[in-house]
Amino acid sequence: MKTFPDKINRRSFLKVSALAGGGMILSFNWLAGCKPKELETLGMPKEWFRLNGYIKIGENGLVTIMSPNPEGGQNVKTSMPMIVAEELDADWKNVVVEQAPLDTDNFTRQFIGGSQAIRIGWNALRTAGATARNLLIQAAAQTWNVPAEEITTEPGFVLHTASGKKAHFGEMASLAATMPVPEEIPLKEISEFRIIGHSHKNVEAKNIVTGKPLFGIDYKKPGMLKAMIIHPPAHGLRLKSFDDSAAKGMPGIKAIFQIKSHQDEYERTFFDTTSFTDLVAIVGNSTWEVMNAKKAIKVEWEPFSTYEEKRDWNGRKEIRTIPGGLENEASQIQQMAEASKKARIARKDGNPETAFAKAAKVIERTFHGPFLAHNCMEPMNFFAHVQPDRIDCAGPLQKPELTEQALSARLGVPIENIYIDMTRLGGGYGRRSYAHWLIEAAVISKEMNAPIHLQYTREDDMTGGIYRPMYRATYKAALDENNNLIGFQVNAGGLVEPPLYADRFPAGAVENYLAEEWTVASNITVGSFRAPRSNFIAAAEQSFLDEVAEAAGKDPIDFRLELLKKAKENPVGERNDYDPDRYAGVLELVKSKSIWGQTPAGISRGVSAYFCHNSYAAQVVDLKIENGQVVVEKVVQAVDCGLLINPDAAKNLCEGAAVDGIGTALFGELKFVEGAPDRTNFDGYRMIRMKEVPKTIETYFVESQVDPTGLGEPAYPPVFAALANALYQATGKRFYNQPFINQLNT
Amino acid sequence: MALFNLTINGKSQQVDVDPNTPMLWVLRDHLDLVGTKFGCGIAQCGACTIHLDGNAVRSCQLPVSAAEGAKITTIEGLSEEGDHPVQKAWLEHDVPQCGYCQAGQIMSAAALLAQNPNPSDTDIDNAMNGNICRCGTYTRIKAAIHTASKNL
Numbered sequence: 005m006k007t008f009p010d011k012i013n014r015r016s017f018l019k020v021s022a023l024a025g026g027g028m029i030l031s032f033n034w035l036a037g038c039k040p041k042e043l044e045t046l047g048m049p050k051e052w053f054r055l056n057g058y059i060k061i062g063e064n065g066l067v068t069i070m071s072p073n074p075e076g077g078q079n080v081k082t083s084m085p086m087i088v089a090e091e092l093d094a095d096w097k098n099v100v101v102e103q104a105p106l107d108t109d110n111f112t113r114q115f116i117g118g119s120q121a122i123r124i125g126w127n128a129l130r131t132a133g134a135t136a137r138n139l140l141i142q143a144a145a146q147t148w149n150v151p152a153e154e155i156t157t158e159p160g161f162v163l164h165t166a167s168g169k170k171a172h173f174g175e176m177a178s179l180a181a182t183m184p185v186p187e188e189i190p191l192k193e194i195s196e197f198r199i200i201g202h203s204h205k206n207v208e209a210k211n212i213v214t215g216k217p218l219f220g221i222d223y224k225k226p227g228m229l230k231a232m233i234i235h236p237p238a239h240g241l242r243l244k245s246f247d248d249s250a251a252k253g254m255p256g257i258k259a260i261f262q263i264k265s266h267q268d269e270y271e272r273t274f275f276d277t278t279s280f281t282d283l284v285a286i287v288g289n290s291t292w293e294v295m296n297a298k299k300a301i302k303v304e305w306e307p308f309s310t311y312e313e314k315r316d317w318n319g320r321k322e323i324r325t326i327p328g329g330l331e332n333e334a335s336q337i338q339q340m341a342e343a344s345k346k347a348r349i350a351r352k353d354g355n356p357e358t359a360f361a362k363a364a365k366v367i368e369r370t371f372h373g374p375f376l377a378h379n380c381m382e383p384m385n386f387f388a389h390v391q392p393d394r395i396d397c398a399g400p401l402q403k404p405e406l407t408e409q410a411l412s413a414r415l416g417v418p419i420e421n422i423y424i425d426m427t428r429l430g431g432g433y434g435r436r437s438y439a440h441w442l443i444e445a446a447v448i449s450k451e452m453n454a455p456i457h458l459q460y461t462r463e464d465d466m467t468g469g470i471y472r473p474m475y476r477a478t479y480k481a482a483l484d485e486n487n488n489l490i491g492f493q494v495n496a497g498g499l500v501e502p503p504l505y506a507d508r509f510p511a512g513a514v515e516n517y518l519a520e521e522w523t524v525a526s527n528i529t530v531g532s533f534r535a536p537r538s539n540f541i542a543a544a545e546q547s548f549l550d551e552v553a554e555a556a557g558k559d560p561i562d563f564r565l566e567l568l569k570k571a572k573e574n575p576v577g578e579r580n581d582y583d584p585d586r587y588a589g590v591l592e593l594v595k596s597k598s599i600w601g602q603t604p605a606g607i608s609r610g611v612s613a614y615f616c617h618n619s620y621a622a623q624v625v626d627l628k629i630e631n632g633q634v635v636v637e638k639v640v641q642a643v644d645c646g647l648l649i650n651p652d653a654a655k656n657l658c659e660g661a662a663v664d665g666i667g668t669a670l671f672g673e674l675k676f677v678e679g680a681p682d683r684t685n686f687d688g689y690r691m692i693r694m695k696e697v698p699k700t701i702e703t704y705f706v707e708s709q710v711d712p713t714g715l716g717e718p719a720y721p722p723v724f725a726a727l728a729n730a731l732y733q734a735t736g737k738r739f740y741n742q743p744f745i746n747q748l749n750t
Numbered sequence: 751m752a753l754f755n756l757t758i759n760g761k762s763q764q765v766d767v768d769p770n771t772p773m774l775w776v777l778r779d780h781l782d783l784v785g786t787k788f789g790c791g792i793a794q795c796g797a798c799t800i801h802l803d804g805n806a807v808r809s810c811q812l813p814v815s816a817a818e819g820a821k822i823t824t825i826e827g828l829s830e831e832g833d834h835p836v837q838k839a840w841l842e843h844d845v846p847q848c849g850y851c852q853a854g855q856i857m858s859a860a861a862l863l864a865q866n867p868n869p870s871d872t873d874i875d876n877a878m879n880g881n882i883c884r885c886g887t888y889t890r891i892k893a894a895i896h897t898a899s900k901n902l
């Protein structure tokens with residue numbers, strides 16, 4: 005056993021009077037009506053004893069574990085409590101899980117983003133479980149009058165072998181709640197795990213398949229009104245005036261008014277991005293009535309001129325210039341080409357100029373990626389009730405803690421008086437980090453002096469901004485006469501943010517290396533999108549390496565392995581941010597599992613590998629083209645995310661990432677015409693559907709005892725390139741521009 | 751506004767709404783049946799799928815006035831205990847990720863199996879192509895439909 009100094013947010017493990025008192029618990033009781041999981045043995049207890057911020061135990065032995073992080077499909081609501089239960093030594097079938105509200109006193113980092121929940125939560129969650137287990141042991145020692153060291157646990161029980169005494173956790177819970185919290189606490193060895201590493205079903209699955217109210221859109225409160233907004237139809241426009249004479253008297257309509265989500269002088273932090281601050285709000289009794297009134301309002305828009313926005317990026321003050329004008333795709337592409345000539349050097353090793361001058365072969369290719377909409381299946385929405393002494397909010401969001409600060413600043417209400425309940429997210433993928441809709445909901449509620457639920461239509465959602473940036477990258481490789489890679493350059497940028505990771509592979513594996521980046525300003529807002537930056541740069545880099553391997557006459561996997569060997573044995577530079585062994589590990593695994601080198605007849609095959617969010621993934625895509633359609637027969641993927649918590653759920657996530665990645669690479673695209681997105685709903689924006697999905701997906705994990713790392717994102721970026729490389733084998737054409745469907749159709 | 755008599759999940763219900771109100775919003779706003787989801791409002795995503803006399807329909811396109819006299823089933827009424835073979839198969843395969851699209855997927859799958867108890871992969875592709883899942887759970891959905899088909 006290793007001991008862990010208990011210094012991770014110690015408050016979490018103390019007895020928590022605030023929670024026991026019930027204020028915060030009561031605020032999310034609306035969900036308690038749906039039992040989180042079928043109880044196989046125990047019913048609900050009469051009394052609960054809270055051992056710390058994460059754990060309460062009923063007198064009958066039932067254990068409740070609070071899941072601190074918002075759940076949007078990453079399955080943290082199952083996997084995080086599994087980690088707590090492991091160290092507590094609970095019997096999983098007698099565990100129920102509750103979603104914790106936003107509570108910065110008791111929990112750290114209640115975020116979705118960067119696939120970091122498990123990696124960062126790992127020690128805190130384990131310590132929470134181990135501490136509570138210790139309290140139960142102390143209680144048993146006192147009750148039985150035996151030394152604590154002689155007491156052990158088995159799932160759900162404390163026992164003293166010498167005297168044959170045994171009690172379930174519930175019998176010790178009330179006394180345990182009064183025991184002193186230990187300063188240091190031993191954690192289990194991996195070999196002792198009984199829950200972690202074994203597949204457990206999603207604790208919410210039964211509620212999902214029976215249609216229980218789980219999502220923000222399902223949230224209801226007595227007296228609650230429905231609200232919608234109208235935002236400008238194009239980026240570059242703002243509200244001038246509106247005429248609501250036809251809408252005002254429509255049935256069910258309570259009020260129509262103008263709102264401002266952020267004040268002009270507000271200093272925005274990282275996730276306060278919004279495209280449109282001046283909006284028309286419509287409030288009424290029911291969604292349909294509000295939708296109808298919305299259509300009857302005539303709004304006049306006007307172009308805005310260039311203005312400045314104050315920004316505070318984690319303490320770094322910045323003035324950001326937002327250009328006026330209605331943008332078009334062609335001019336954006338041209339601006340990007342111009343900007344790429346004035347790039348800033350992010351990393352330089354050796355002497356790339358000389359290497360390219362003396363190269364026997366130089367390969368240069370440029371890649372493009374379009375804007376993408378997140379398209380969470382649950383359109384943006386939020387509940388807010390602004391009262392004189394408190395604000396209650398509920399709904400789906402990824403960064404509740406930051407949103408709470410923004411709301412506090414906007415309405416001048418202290419953070420202590422803001423209560424945010426986190427509902428399940430109908431998808432997030434980065435979009436729900438930018439919670440301007442929560443602020444809008446609160447501003448509307450304040451004006452109405454009533455609880456309201458703000459609902460975006462799909463069109464509001466898709467045309468409202470916060471897109472995956474538009475990207476461009478140019479790669480250059482120099483090969484000597486022996487086909488060794490002697491020089492490598494990447495010049496990458498985007499509108500509005502660059503996709504470059506200068507210290508990632510193949511940095512470190514090439515003697516002469518240059519990475520440069522640039523940006524183009526725009527009034528189109530962008531934000532994090534599933535595997536930010538990697539979702540483009542992996543595709544470009546891994547497609548390019550495929551082409552370089554071919555030019556060098558080498559097998560694409562061997563070529564990468566050779567470079568990784570060099571990065572391991574003789575690394576160039578000191579800042580390389582990947583582990584060559586783990587990188588090679590996923591390539592080796594996918595090579596053997598896909599039976600690389602023996603492509604089935606009639607099949608075209610491509611490979612790709614990438615490292616991001618602390619995890620490694622490699623994929624082999626097998627496809628054919630049938631009647632002009634891409635038919636993906638099989639995806640074989642190998643993933644190294646350290647120790648696996650919940651294997652089948654991990655597999656599900658990686659399968660989803662592969663499907664989503666293939667869909668986005670083939671079809672995902674949003675263009676701008678005079679500042680307006682050229683598609684507004686799923687009739688225009690093509691999403692992958694059942695017919696286009698890979699027929700088989702095989703997912704393998706590298707066995708590892710390294711602390712667990714991210715999983716929501718790592719399998720997403722590389723599959724774009726595996727697909728492009730397989731398409732090359734099938735068509736003889738390289739795919740440099742996403743989405744690939746455009747090239748396939750010509 | 752007008753009164754409509756509806757039969758939903760075997761129960762008679764009365765609502766007083768605008769005749770053009772889509773069943774989606776009647777269910778969600780007026781009858782507290784929020785399992786049926788809003789995704790696009792234009793019959794493109796399938797999140798709002800319900801059964802109308804046993805057929806899968808997009809409730810965002812079905813005005814309440816056209817639903818009178820028909821037997822409507824929503825996800826809440828697919829089975830009493832959540833044990834319809836499709837729901838059981840969904841649990842067995844642990845299909846959902848975010849879960850938002852799943853009620854619609856299940857309703858489409860249940861209607862398919864009621865008409866075609868032994869669907870081929872192509873039958874499934876055709877029946878399920880109207881249901882989008884951004885989380886990408888399609889391969890599990892297909893596997894779960896095959897499992898449900900064996901346990902009908």
Ligand code: FES
Nearest residue numbers: 789790791796810
């Ligand atoms: S909401 Fe009806 S099909 Fe999308």
Ligand code: FES
Nearest residue numbers: 848849883884885
């Ligand atoms: S499970 Fe998330 S959209 Fe289908």
